[in-house]
Amino acid sequence: KQEVTQIPAALSVPEGENLVLNCSFTDSAIYNLQWFRQDPGKGLTSLLLIQSSQREQTSGRLNASLDKSSGRSTLYIAASQPGDSATYLCAVPSGGYQKVTFGTGTKLQVIP
Amino acid sequence: GAGVSQSPRYKVAKRGQDVALRCDPISGHVSLFWYQQALGQGPEFLTYFQNEAQLDKSGLPSDRFFAERPEGSVSTLKIQRTQQEDSAVYLCASSFERNRAISGNTIYFGEGSWLTVV
Numbered sequence: 225k226q227e228v229t230q231i232p233a234a235l236s237v238p239e240g241e242n243l244v245l246n247c248s249f250t251d252s253a254i255y256n257l258q259w260f261r262q263d264p265g266k267g268l269t270s271l272l273l274i275q276s277s278q279r280e281q282t283s284g285r286l287n288a289s290l291d292k293s294s295g296r297s298t299l300y301i302a303a304s305q306p307g308d309s310a311t312y313l314c315a316v317p318s319g320g321y322q323k324v325t326f327g328t329g330t331k332l333q334v335i336p
Numbered sequence: 337g338a339g340v341s342q343s344p345r346y347k348v349a350k351r352g353q354d355v356a357l358r359c360d361p362i363s364g365h366v367s368l369f370w371y372q373q374a375l376g377q378g379p380e381f382l383t384y385f386q387n388e389a390q391l392d393k394s395g396l397p398s399d400r401f402f403a404e405r406p407e408g409s410v411s412t413l414k415i416q417r418t419q420q421e422d423s424a425v426y427l428c429a430s431s432f433e434r435n436r437a438i439s440g441n442t443i444y445f446g447e448g449s450w451l452t453v454v
Binding site for chain 1: 340369371376377378379380381384392394395427429442443444445446447448450
């Protein structure tokens, strides 16, 4: 059974700092990995999707890397802003294309 | 529509009451998912539809939970005889992909239906 762990569970940083969120998974036979953002009281918004053949994906100030062999992914946020405050979740396919396993998330607070 | 729409957004049910949660996926999306998210946790898979066919219901926690998508668009998640442990956010998501829901295309989530059982 795929298990996904995210560290840290919560993070508070001053505005402008660069930061790294970590995601690890137990079954490395994955097709892809996706990072989501969840704002309080809201659904999930997809940020980045990395295919298993890729090592990283970039979107604006966000960069996600994937190391399948070690079962790890990182989400790098450059020059953090208060608007980045949210919970960040990583997700991997589990036991089939359509079933996805989520981590428990990292709750980020960026202080102005 | 422009996004995945869920209703009701908030529901308070008395223990033992039946509830029905509705999901309107993005038009044309083949795949539809239901997830359950407890407070402080990541979403947990409940069930998956490809058009009107329910291909995977392995995540449904008990036989009190039932989902349907009779015409391959709108889906309803029904919970019978609700219990306090059913209190959670129920998230619906859809994807254009047929059977590789997350391998190539993004899945889009609704804002969820927040269920509180008292």
